[in-house]
Amino acid sequence: MFRMPLIAALVALIAPMGVQAQQKPLAPIRPLSETVRAFEARGYIVRSAEDDGRTHEIEAIAPDGRRIEAVVEAASGEVLTERNDD
Numbered sequence: 001m002f003r004m005p006l007i008a009a010l011v012a013l014i015a016p017m018g019v020q021a022q023q024k025p026l027a028p029i030r031p032l033s034e035t036v037r038a039f040e041a042r043g044y045i046v047r048s049a050e051d052d053g054r055t056h057e058i059e060a061i062a063p064d065g066r067r068i069e070a071v072v073e074a075a076s077g078e079v080l081t082e083r084n085d086d
Contacts (some may be wrong), residue, residue, distance in 0.1 A: 027075035027076070028069055028075065029053075029054065029075055030050075030075065030077060032049055032050075032074075033054050035049065035056045035072050035074070035077060036049050038077060039060055042063070043062075044060040044062055044063065044068075045061040046059070047059045047060055051074065053074075054073070054074055055072060055073060056072040056074050057069070057070070057071055057072075057073070058070045058071075058072060066084055067081065067084065067085040067086070068084060069084075
């Protein structure tokens with residue numbers, strides 16, 4: 001008699017795991033060097049670059065002389081944020 005609630009509880013715990021396994025896999029990450037080359041091709045002087053897993057953080061000097069910090073999505077190369085670095 002007590003087994004049915006226990007089985008139902010186990011199914012409720014295990015079911016979300018199956019949903020996660022069916023989710024779309026994450027896009028492959030581009031190498032950090034590719035992101036750096038893309039900035040340099042646009043005239044930036046890259047001072048430092050870090051790979052933080054799913055993003056790349058770039059500190060650079062823009063073509064107009066401003067120091068900037070940018071966060072780039074590693075999979076797509078899209079610049080998520082760019083701000084002046086004081």
